[in-house]
Amino acid sequence: MKKIGFLSFGHWAPTHGSRVKTAAEVLSQSIDLAVAAEELGLDGAYYRVHHFARQLASPFPLLAAVGARTSTIEIGTGVIDMRYENPFYMAEDAGSADLISGGRLQLGISRGSPEQVVDGWKHFGYAPAEGEDSAEMARRHALVFIELLKGEGFAEPHPRPMFPNPPGLLRLEPHSEGLRNRIWWGAASDATARWAAQMGMNLQSSTLKWDETGEPFHVQQANQIRAFRAAWAEAGHAHEPRVSVSRSIFALKTDMDRQYFGRGGKESDQVGVIDDQRAVFGRGYADEPERLIEQLKADEAIAEADTLLLTVPNMLGVDYNVHVIETILKEIAPELGWR
Numbered sequence: 001m002k003k004i005g006f007l008s009f010g011h012w013a014p015t016h017g018s019r020v021k022t023a024a025e026v027l028s029q030s031i032d033l034a035v036a037a038e039e040l041g042l043d044g045a046y047y048r049v050h051h052f053a054r055q056l057a058s059p060f061p062l063l064a065a066v067g068a069r070t071s072t073i074e075i076g077t078g079v080i081d082m083r084y085e086n087p088f089y090m091a092e093d094a095g096s097a098d099l100i101s102g103g104r105l106q107l108g109i110s111r112g113s114p115e116q117v118v119d120g121w122k123h124f125g126y127a128p129a130e131g132e133d134s135a136e137m138a139r140r141h142a143l144v145f146i147e148l149l150k151g152e153g154f155a156e157p158h159p160r161p162m163f164p165n166p167p168g169l170l171r172l173e174p175h176s177e178g179l180r181n182r183i184w185w186g187a188a189s190d191a192t193a194r195w196a197a198q199m200g201m202n203l204q205s206s207t208l209k210w211d212e213t214g215e216p217f218h219v220q221q222a223n224q225i226r227a228f229r230a231a232w233a234e235a236g237h238a239h240e241p242r243v244s245v246s247r248s249i250f251a252l253k254t255d256m257d258r259q260y261f262g263r264g265g266k267e268s269d270q271v272g273v274i275d276d277q278r279a280v281f282g283r284g285y286a287d288e289p290e291r292l293i294e295q296l297k298a299d300e301a302i303a304e305a306d307t308l309l310l311t312v313p314n315m316l317g318v319d320y321n322v323h324v325i326e327t328i329l330k331e332i333a334p335e336l337g338w339r
Contacts, residue, residue, distance in 0.1 A: 005044025067101025081112025
């Protein structure tokens with residue numbers, strides 16, 4: 001049984017053909033899509049976070065709003081860039097959003113992706129410590145954040161507080177019990193996947209991976225997942241981890257589907273260079289349902305993961321994305337034993 005969610009990058013642009021022209025529209029439509037997806041029976045609503053871009057940026061107001069409008073669907077991120085985050089403020093925001101949702105947050109965090117601006121985290125007031133690079137700074141922020149989520153007291157109370165304190169050292173409030181086990185790390189390499197396992201974080205493996213062996217993307221990703229699970233077992237954590245992969249999957253059912261996604265061109269992996277490293281990008285899937293099912297059966301990483309995130313074309317509007325999700329749930333997922 002696999003969980004299936006959507007992953008929205010939250011694009012908006014005042015261009016011809018866009019059904020999401022403003023920041024206000026992308027926020028309201030992101031909420032509406034989560035509500036509609038829950039009604040269809042989808043398991044998760046996940047959102048990408050990018051700064052200095054016409055995309056979703058500040059996740060916690062959106063997560064809280066989705067939590068208030070829904071009742072069962074998981075609500076997550078894929079991913080929050082920890083180079084930009086104050087772990088203490090983030091722990092308070094995350095605790096609040098998780099309590100509003102009744103404990104449904106699944107927070108994906110990571111060192112982030114290539115940026116719109118040079119060293120954007122500097123504008124947020126952060127800088128690597130001496131001897132650190134920005135990726136190491138992100139991991140340091142992450143470790144502080146997950147430590148705070150344990151809910152243990154660390155701050156000395158004032159001798160004359162404004163309000164009475166409980167005994168002992170104080171923790172950040174509000175604290176949401178269980179959120180610590182629902183933190184995911186977005187890993188682009190085998191080494192960071194193993195590190196995430198050692199730290200007790202779930203794994204989010206996306207549509208990009210550092211090309212470490214030259215094998216097809218889905219094979220490298222499946223091996224990364226196996227390395228993560230082996231490291232998790234070696235670390236001896238008490239609970240089972242979760243693993244997600246994200247894919248662009250479109251069943252061509254209507255003339256509109258074929259117009260948008262039936263032209264081909266993404267049937268094989270793509271290779272590029274990011275941050276001076278060779279990266280491999282996973283293929284997209286768009287075909288008639290019968291052929292699509294056979295193609296997905298051959299994806300080793302999808303088989304290894306327990307959660308599949310469908311990347312959705314949010315700029316085509318809520319109604320079209322509901323159609324995309326519904327087709328996958330009704331015609332594709334059952335044939336693959338996902339539901």
